Amino acid sequence: MTSFPVNLPTQLQQEAQRWATNQGISLEQFIIWAIAEKVGTLSQPVDDPRFPGITYRCGASGTRVPILLGTGLRVQSVAIASQQWGLSVSQIAAEYNLSEAQVNEALAFYTAHRQEIDQAIAAEQAFESYNV
Numbered sequence: 001m002t003s004f005p006v007n008l009p010t011q012l013q014q015e016a017q018r019w020a021t022n023q024g025i026s027l028e029q030f031i032i033w034a035i036a037e038k039v040g041t042l043s044q045p046v047d048d049p050r051f052p053g054i055t056y057r058c059g060a061s062g063t064r065v066p067i068l069l070g071t072g073l074r075v076q077s078v079a080i081a082s083q084q085w086g087l088s089v090s091q092i093a094a095e096y097n098l099s100e101a102q103v104n105e106a107l108a109f110y111t112a113h114r115q116e117i118d119q120a121i122a123a124e125q126a127f128e129s130y131n132v
Contacts, residue, residue, distance in 0.1 A: 006031070050112065053105045066109060066117070068102055076117050076124075078106040 008016065013027075020030035047055050054075060056064040066075040073096055081087045081095065092103045110117050 048109070048112070051105055051109045053102060054109045063120075065120070066113065068098065068106055071096075071098065071102075073098070073106075075106045075109050075113075076121050078103060079110040079117055080121065082107055082110075 016030055016034075017027050020027045023030060025033070053069050054066050055069045056066055057072075058064060067073060068075065068078070078092055078096070081092045082089075087095065089100050089103045089107070092098070093100045096103075
């Protein structure tokens with residue numbers, strides 16, 4: 001294994017040491033584990049090649065959020081408009097200034113990734129109801 005010196009800010013080092021101690025490992029093992037986890041996450045394919053008009057962006061919480069490419073509009077917004085509000089494809093397209101092809105692709109993506117998107121919708125609704 002190659003040795004690599006790392007200078008950590010004091011507060012970060014103390015926090016990492018606390019987590020390492022909680023895990024029952026050394027600080028060095030914790031740092032290797034954290035880097036391996038991050039590299040593994042970044043190595044995963046981000047986009048679903050079946051849906052070229054959908055990409056992911058990193059949300060405020062650090063979670064990946066599927067959006068319509070070039071719009072910033074979340075796929076879950078299109079799913080909510082269709083599933084909960086009962087809007088048609090043409091109504092959603094008009095509401096969000098999209099083409100019907102974009103709406104259809106977002107809805108197809110939602111169908112293929114329903115569990116992931118439904119969990120995001122439920123988490124957001126729970127957060128909103130908690131903060132009201």
